[in-house]
Amino acid sequence: MDEPAFVQHAVLLSLVLFALGTLGVFLRRNVITVLMSIELMLNGANLAFVAFSRALGALDGQVLVFFVMVVAAAEASVGLAIVIALQRHKDTLDVDAFNVMKG
Amino acid sequence: MDQLLFYASAALAVVSALVVIGQKNPIYSAFALVVTLCSLAVIFGLLGSPFIAALQVIVYAGAIMVLFLFVLMLLNVKREEDAPGRGGRALAVIAVLLVALFVGQAGAVLSRLEPGAASGYDASTRRMAEILFSPHFLYVFEATSILILAALVGAIALAKKDF
């Protein structure tokens, strides 16, 4: 895969994924789906990192992907723990229901 | 052959990403996201980074998404109600505008991208390790381990029923 077209198309794909993820964050009402949309955005970013790393011939982009994955894992575990706590508290998963800062 | 695989995976990724954000049932969304992640792993492999491809499947598809599914099943989540989306039309318009702006910017970046020294590109696990554990990334690496520890403690503390 040495043709530059692939790199460009990979970046394009990463764009589409990031955009879809953003739409999901804005439009969905279920907290868990919102979290999944964030994962989609992170993946779009990852793909861009890998594609640019490929285009520039440097590996730093790939190392960043590694760190993004670590952050994504941490985010998912804490996020889902919060979701479980909220579900216990309010008995719903609708993001609009969680509008009060105090318990 | 590579081309076919690339475009097939790309198409699969986009379609399943659409399912992720279009589905009312979050369990379908989760399974669709697994498909997106796996087709992205194929693309990573085609772009010459087998290590990242393997990590993608292990960490994302194998761990994070299992966690999502676990929570979905634990909470026994049903379909979203058919009420209008949150914030209604205004929010949707803002979202579309933002996305359009973003795509425009990225297009500008893309037109400037010079696919240069791609020959001799070596993303083997050994090379990755040499860079990851080099002094350049040392503090970042240590910081992520602290982040993981914090997330671990935080998740346990948050999900515990009583203190």
Place this chain on the structure above:
Amino acid sequence: MTLSPAVQELILAAVKVAVIMGALLGVFSLMTWIERRVLAFMQFRLGPNRTGPFGILQPIADGIKLFFKEELMPAAANKWAFLAAPVVAVGTAFLAVAVMPYGPPFKLPLTESLPGFLARFWPEWLSGREFQFQIATIDVGLLFIFAITALGVYGVVLAGWAANNKFSLIGGLRSSAQMFSYEIALGLSFVTVIMLAGSFQIGDIVASQAARAGGWFLGWNAFVQLPAFLVYFAAATAEVARTPFDLPEGETELVAGFHTEYSSMRFALIQMAEYINMITVAVLATALFLGGWHSGIPGLPSEGLFGFVFWGAKVALLLFVFIWLRGTLPRFRYDQLMHFGWKVLIPVAAVWILITATGVALAGR
């Protein structure tokens, strides 16, 4: 007739895939019978002994029976997910098979050495060619296997969720938590092995073990890396949900767990996936910890046919141990399972990584 190298490779790959798949399916059906017989002997019963000599044709009879059973689907089940689950389970089970080495590399026989009638069909390009039963050799071999086993959980979760049955759902829920927890221990147990071999490729790992301790079996990772081996074996048993870790399908409490609602060939597919996973785990343990196809005694040859014999014996031994465990140990309680995974296996594996890393650093590798 001369063929281009690409076509030659293609033919060889097709032969490998056909032979390996065929052999695995054969071993799978044989295992169902062996398991029942061995368990029966352990419990002072006879087991299936009516179909053919010693009952060895029992798997065929079972297969025919399963073919003609009615395929049931619960009315409230999610149709597509219900149909997809066995396919996902079998698909992931067979994917992991692709990068595994089956037996030693060997040279195909020379045309001259074959008897007349065979030599006529033996093309020139096959003569004396290096050959190994391994479908794909990739740089990240071990990571690939790890990734695929990580995906194996989806078949179970999908099956448990799609059937819309509370027992299935609990089975799926349990298995997702279990595989999630034990995968960490499994991955950590690989790390020291990779450290010592300096490579992710299974062939290199096998070679590194044979080079140690003058070729004696004491140089194998099972002895040098005993804690890692024990952690691997426990975690792998949990990963393929065998007793004492078979909580996802604990029949005394959950009917049959995640596959309660499956019948006929779909049930057979799920069973097949489980046995293939078990064989994969045994083959992997043989390669990573038991010196692969090497004899372990310096005087004894391990090339060619000998290699296959030693390799097969080790895999068979491990498969027997799985059955033995099932005949011996009671099932864990769920909280015990989680404690064992998180508070025993993971700390042991982590401390062992520290020790091995110190050793490797001191040895100046």
